[in-house]
Amino acid sequence: MAEIAYWEAIRRAHDEEMAHDPLVIAMGEDIGVAGGTYKATSGLYQKYGSERIIDTPISENSYTGIGIGASMAGVRPIIEIMSINFALLALDTLINAAAKIRYMSGGRVSCPIVMRTPGGTAHQLAAQHSARLARMFMSTAGLRVVTPRGPLDAYGMLKSAVRCNDPVIIIEHESMYNMRGEVPDHEVFRPLEGAEVVRTGSDITLVGYNYSVHLCLAAAEKLASMGVSAEVIDLRALKPIDRDTIRRSVEKTHKVVVAEEDEAAVGVGAEIISVINEECFFALDAQPVRVHAADVPVPYARQLEKAAIPNADDVLAAALKVLGRV
Amino acid sequence: MNRDLLRSLVYDMLLARTFEERAAQEYANGRISGFLHLYPGEEAVAVGVLHAAEPADYVVSTYREHVHALARGISARQIMAELFGKKDGVSGGMGGSMHIFDGTRRFMGGYAIVGETFPIALGVGYAIAYRGLPEAVICFFGDGAVNQGTFHESLNMAALWRIPILFVCENNHYQIGTEIHRHSAVADIHKRACGYAIPAEKIDGMDVLAVYEAARRALDAIRNEGGPRFLEFETYRFRGHSMADPGAYRPAAELQAYLHDDPVDSVIRAAETADPTPGKQAPIRAQGSPPSPFRGPAWESLTAPDIESLRAEAAAVVDDAVRFAEASPAPTMEDAWHAFRRNRMPDGPSAP
Ligand SMILES: Cc1ncc(C[n+]2csc(CCOP(=O)(O)OP(=O)(O)O)c2C)c(N)n1
């Protein structure tokens, strides 16, 4: 068991899957000769060559489409989009084609692509480089959407995604590539669905995904020092959502806070609270609360960016509100 | 007149270099954050083109746009304050380095999504044509941007509808770490404009005088004959793609060769050279092309002390800009809401 960085975990998954199956290729801007913006493919160009690690022009919609076409003809492409903001340019091929090809063909043709892309705010990247947008992909039938919170899932979910016959969107995070965590030395496949209880507790449930799991964990730590036992759920997959794990937890704690880095409207929190309404409304003791970003494009100025984006203290404050302790 | 123009070009080149190098220092000092894309090496393009433009012309630019903004006359103070994320920044601290806007100077923004500027600039041009005004829009973009579908779509519509737009390609040979021959099937970018019947030229983008003349010709043609024009300027960035990129993928010899051709040094050399002298005459021009404003009887050189005083002035302006940016207050969340909501109603009072 070694402690490795998130980017190293992704790199290892690429390497293993490419070694395992000669039909696996990767494409994206600067992933080859330059080694990748996040180093997630570093050294692989030298190892696998330019036909398998493909440096693309800035043509997101078209190279995503190329990935889709190649996947329909037997190749298994992993597409890196440098930032989720640029994935917006590929929405046509992704949503109009990838998500629907199996369905439109009556189940006869599959489209096994993987798209990896970081969402999230980092350090003052400003309005056009700070989108989160998970909510947009999770609302599209026909896509799988997963959100690894650390190196183990980043590694094991990418491996599973490559072998999965559905189109899978892996949403990484600008601020997590250097985060370290343990990954076993032997090969591991992590499931593409199913939430995980990452901290057990009995008084309140904090739900997060990707980066916001870490905000929940930090808030749970503070709550523990105040004598409150918080359970933390990492959703792991935003599509499909694991309703059972959420229900079981809420039936135990009767209180819930959902933390998302994105704006609230039509978002993860809205979806989770709807699931709770449908699954276990009468188990609730208090109104659920969403922690989310301010409803503005992300400002550049440092203090404003901080003010606009939720942090662990915001999750703590929401929890105390739900607990009736403020 | 010509001497004033020359002086102003030299000054803007010096200001551009000084401003950008100072921005790099302030980034290292932690006073600027986020992505910072600098322009050293490419100054001649923005400075030359924008000196050829009229104040009523519009500009649409990229995330590497500080120098375009300076050359448009936006103050170094306001730009530096924006880089510092301060309230007195030209975008109020909301936009940062990549999103400089100044409606009063028709600077319609720096954009960070590669390729989105083509249709936006085209729309500005459409509005100009629709309103029958003698104006043009200048759209700056890099060599990497021409592989986005919007480029081809926009060139087609620009030609089809005879939009008064000047496409300005800043060909610095790199799309971050990917060299042009690895991202473009046709590396002579101006040739792509031929496919849409847009008159296009390739110009040495390290020579601000050549840039100025080419832009002048193109803008005159847009105003007199109508329709789009396309200029490709060959240039080079001396630094990495952004402050986060050391630029290690570039051969050292290549960088050295371009450093040798530094556009700031070149214009200073040219400005100090007395002209006309028999050996320095401009090449005979093709019949019908307008006379160069830099060559001929009215040409006068600048002296070394002239240059030194311009250099000192640029340094003082940048120092002052940093002091101004430091002293400016940080914007508040109230300012953010205000930025988002102001000017909502075309005729009524703006919302709080
Ligand atoms: C749609 C989109 N894809 C990718 C990026 C990331 N990116 C930013 S700049 C850049 C390279 C642009 O190269 P070029 O157009 O030559 O401009 P230069 O930076 O060289 O001035 C890339 C790939 C982006 N900002 N937008």
Ligand SMILES: [Mg+2]
């Ligand atoms: Mg370039």
